[in-house]
Amino acid sequence: MLEDVRAACRRDPALRGARRVEAVLYPGLWAVWSHRVAHRLHRRGVPFLPRLISQVTRLLTGVEIHPGARIGRRLFIDHAIGVVIGETAVVGDDVTLYHRVTLGGRGFHADAKGAVRHPVIGDRVVVGVGASVLGRVHVGDDAVIGAHAVVLTDVPPGARVRPATPVIIPPARDAEVAPAQRTVPPAPAR
Secondary structure (H helix, E strand, O other), X not given: OXXXXXXXXXXXXXXXXXXXXXXXXXXXXXXXXXXXXXXXXXXXXXXXXXXXXXXXXXXXXXXXXXXOOEEOOOOEEOOOOOEEEXXXXXXXXXXXXXXXXXXXXXXXXXXXXXXXXXXXXXXXXEEOOOOEEEOOOEEOOOOEEOOOOEEOOOEOOOOEEOOOOOXXXXXXXXXXXXXHHOOOXXXXXX
């Protein structure tokens, strides 16, 4: 637990000086700690209780980690809300996940029951806000998955994945735009 707190203090720039004690309030840490208990029970074949722990943790923290997922050391889930980690996912050491990250399968139509259907995330990987890594893919060590990226294929070690860059269209001035191109529709005829 202390190792997880230290990892949070190292990776969150908001935790500095005397504020470092606040790390114990982070829902991402509580989700990881709860998962470690649920995972041990799951591995021992205890019925129902691991899943109950997972669901109660989801209600309290906004993080859903299936008890079957294998989580490495010093996982840091920053802001936590909306993170989902599937049953057969494997997460390496020193990984950072931001809010709304999904490490999931591709759906019942693509994944067989009982099959390995979730990603394997290497060590020291950073997965940005809202990113989804779906299916039986491998993300290599030290890779960075950018915010809102959707990863469906393997990512080599050290790679950077960026989603499509949005195009910014400046607002048009009415005088410069032909009447057919104006964004405001004409008033309806009476």
